[in-house]
Amino acid sequence: xxxxSQKPSRDICQRGTSLTIQCQVDSQVTMMFWYRQQxxxxxxLIATANQGSEATYESGFVIDKFPISRPNLTFSTLTVxxxxxxxxxxxxxxxxxxxxxxxxxxxxxxxxxx
Amino acid sequence: xxxxxxxxxxxxxxxxxxxxxxxNYSSSVSVYLFWYVQYPNQGLQLLLKYLSGSTLxxxxxxFEAEFNKSQTSFHLRKPSVHIxxxxxxxxxxxxxxxxxxxxxxxxxxxxxx
Numbered sequence: 001x002x003x004x005s006q007k008p009s010r011d012i013c014q015r016g017t018s019l020t021i022q023c024q025v026d027s028q029v030t031m032m033f034w035y036r037q038q039x040x041x042x043x044x045l046i047a048t049a050n051q052g053s054e055a056t057y058e059s060g061f062v063i064d065k066f067p068i069s070r071p072n073l074t075f076s077t078l079t080v081x082x083x084x085x086x087x088x089x090x091x092x093x094x095x096x097x098x099x100x101x102x103x104x105x106x107x108x109x110x111x112x113x114x
Numbered sequence: 115x116x117x118x119x120x121x122x123x124x125x126x127x128x129x130x131x132x133x134x135x136x137x138n139y140s141s142s143v144s145v146y147l148f149w150y151v152q153y154p155n156q157g158l159q160l161l162l163k164y165l166s167g168s169t170l171x172x173x174x175x176x177f178e179a180e181f182n183k184s185q186t187s188f189h190l191r192k193p194s195v196h197i198x199x200x201x202x203x204x205x206x207x208x209x210x211x212x213x214x215x216x217x218x219x220x221x222x223x224x225x226x227x
Contacts, residue, residue: 033213033214041220042219043204043215045216048213048214092157096213102160102163105159
């Protein structure tokens, strides 16, 4: 399965600032997904990042708040904009190889917003 | 719409006892089912999956789950748990042409000595 590297692994941010999370995969993948895991909660899909087209956002998530880039088949970024304490979460990148139905997850980026 | 329900938020159990973590799902299309495990302060790891074929699937560390279409369930079982099995367990599904996973709320398995 693919190996995913996420950066940063954790960060403490000030209210009103923005932070960009990077997801690097060791192989080319067609679909990448960004999830959020709020403290003590399950995982919620934010968006699907497609190479060469706009990301597809789930209900409740908007591009202005969570802009996503997908410049190639091995890399994606998620920006959390104008952060508030409610954005304190673990953000996870996930990929699924073409033809496979299993998703592999990165270790996550733990953000704390003060 | 698809959904996953994990009825038990926490399951305390003594070491070497059997355990069952319940998972029920709802979907109008055929689904693929998964159990992921999240050990303390670690990322999410695939534990086992049901894609097709035999309805009983097993992991390398002694867990097994059975896909029951009539009951719309995919319960996770282990006949004898270890302290090291203490973790959060998430049931998830995909299907209907949608690759993204829908997760249940998770069950915290706490194995006590």
